[in-house]
Structures are given as C-alpha cells and as structure tokens.
Amino acid sequence: MDRWYWCDSSLTFGEIVASTAKSIRLYDGDKKTTFEDGHLTLTNLRLLWRHESQSSSLGLHLGLVALVEEEPGGFTSSPKLILHLAMPSHTQPAGPVTTSHNSHIKLCFKQGGCSSFHQGLQKALTDQEWEKLTVQTTPTNHQTNKRPQGKTIHTGILGIERAIQAKQQQTNQNISRAFEDLKNLMDLAKDMVAISKSISSKMKERSGEVSADDTTQFRSYLLSLGIDDPVTRETHGSATTYHHNLAREIANALETPVKEAGGVMLLSEVYCRINRARGLQLLSPEDVMNACQVMKQSNQSIHLHTFESGVQVVQSVGLDQEKVMKDTVEALQRYETLGMSAGDLARECGLPLLLAQERLLQAETCAEAVRDESSQGLRFYPNLFFTRDAQ
Structure with a gap:
C-alpha cells in the first residue's frame, strides 16, 4: 500500500479514462485492508480508487506496475487482479501507508468485471502513455508521478516468490474442489443406478400396462447408463473368481457390439x-x-483369438470363417487389376486397418491371394494360379 498516494479525482493534462469498476476492495499483499466498496477508475496514466464517503482519492501510477496476474474466484471468493509493483520514487506524495513489506497488491472485484478490467489495464501498460506525456502537477494533486528516465522496473525476488506461492495455493484449492466434485458425482451415479433398478423392476411387474415402445425406449436409457453393478476385486474374492466373473461381464456387455462389428473386435x-x-x-x-x-x-x-502375426482380437464363437474368407476374396476380385492394400479393404468392409491386413494375410495363407511388395507398398491380388489349376 505504500505505492498509493492521496490525490483528488480530477484528471491531469492528457489523462483519459479507459475503464471503471464498482465495489472494489484493496489488498496489501495478501491481507485485506479497510479500503473496500470503492469505485476504481483506470486511466492511461493511473489507477484511481475512491469511496463515496471520501472527498479525496487514492492514486497509483501505472509506471510502477511491473506485472499483472488474474486470480480466479471460487465458491466463497471473488476474482482478483494481482499487481506486482516497483519501488516508488522518494518524491512521491504521502499515502495511507508509509512503508509496506509487500511488493504486490490485489484488487478484489466483488461485482464482476475482472477480466474486462484486466484487458484494459494490459492495454494501458502496453501503450505506456506516461512515457509520451509530460504531466503537469499542481499543489492540489500534489505532483506528477512520472517515472524517472532510465529506471528499471522489477518486482524483486520476494515478489516473484510470493506470486509463485499464491499460484500454488490456488492450484491446491482447485484440485481439492475437483476431488470433492468427483466424490459427489460418484455418489450421484450410485443413486441413479439404484433408481434405474427400481424402475426396471416395476416395469417388469406392470409389463401388461406399459406399451412396447415405452419399454424399448426405457431400455435404451438403461443401456446408456452402462454396467449397473460392475465386477470388482473387493466383491468377487480371489483373482481366479474375479477374472471369470469379469469375463462374463465383458462378454455380456460386448456380445452385440462384436456382432455388429462383423464378429471380430480388436483387444x-x-x-x-x-x-x-x-x-x-x-x-x-x-x-x-x-x-x-x-x-x-x-x-x-x-473368446480371445490370436493371429499368427501376434495381433489379438475378441471374436464371436459362431463366426463363419468361410464367409469371412469369401467376403475378402470378393473384395480382392473387385481390385483384380490394381491390387488391394489393407487400407482399401478397410474402406470396403468398414474394418480397422489392422484387421484388414490380417484378413489379407489369412487369404494369402489359404492360397486365395498373392502379394506384390514394391516401393509403393504391399498389395494383394486374387490367386489366379490357384483358380486356373483348379479348372
């Protein structure tokens, strides 16, 4: 607070109002002061703070501001701007505090507008109008606060350490709030599962009074909730029992998606x-x-299936391997002239690239395809030698 000085509210020569804010509280470092609920005015040269009950204002020359940081608000705190300041000149007028151990101040915005004020302040600091204007002073407003030429602005080691410490404290608070929100979400999820089970049992009891469309729609809602009672180590004892129950859960959950994917799904x-x-x-x-x-x-x-190349997939027990091979050969025949790459087959059959390559390699193993490996990559063609020999 030793950087602030008493002045009147009138603007000096060349001074222009850039932004204003209401209900602003001043902090000396991280400590609250009695200067609260004041009107803050940003000009191209200064910050002016005044309470309605006071005739004079507090002024802060922008030339002393070395760094500005924005501190977000929380559940019980308002957003703030942290201003790291350089030492004032010895000729600065008297202020509310003679000396202060803090090299930064805070501006607390109780009624919002922190971000927009921050943007205006950054613009004023970038323009540095006080370097371009020679501000004339009068005994009323004490004197100019023009920064001496050649003076370097710096916050000092103490100011930088305090800024880092404040950021760490804010980060710790944000992490704590995040874990609290996660716990609440987990509790809410348990309640939703309980409600879904209750409604599901009631629908079974009253199956004759509920239409088929309503039942289908509600079941889709239940499926979107995922697995209502997942298998865990805590509830299923030993590792062997746990893995067998987990296998049953995975099979029940993915049986339909695996069929929709053509009977095969990458691990x-x-x-x-x-x-x-x-x-x-x-x-x-x-x-x-x-x-x-x-x-x-x-x-x-x-069940789990491993290809000769080592690629592992989960596939349906009743998967027709002959039909899979037939589909691959038919796709190859459509590319008889140009040859087919794994990417071509993936686009033709809507498969992952890795599975498409495994199908082509399997077709080659069964003598249904031949390969052509060149600088342009690996391509496969229908095995015409096998076809002619068969004829």
Missing part, C-alpha cells in the same frame, strides 16, 4: 468399450487381458 477397442461402460470403476489392461483369456474356459459367447 484395444474391447479395453476402451468396457471401461466406458463401467464408468468410474475402470479396469487395467492386464485385468482385461486375463479376463479375455478365460472366456473360452467359461463358455462365453465371445
């Missing part, structure tokens, strides 16, 4: 889909892998 996509369905009860890649490995033992509708 990476399985991991993403099951975690999205489980919501907050996320699985590790290792748990998903172990669960997929025991699917075949527990007679699930889908």
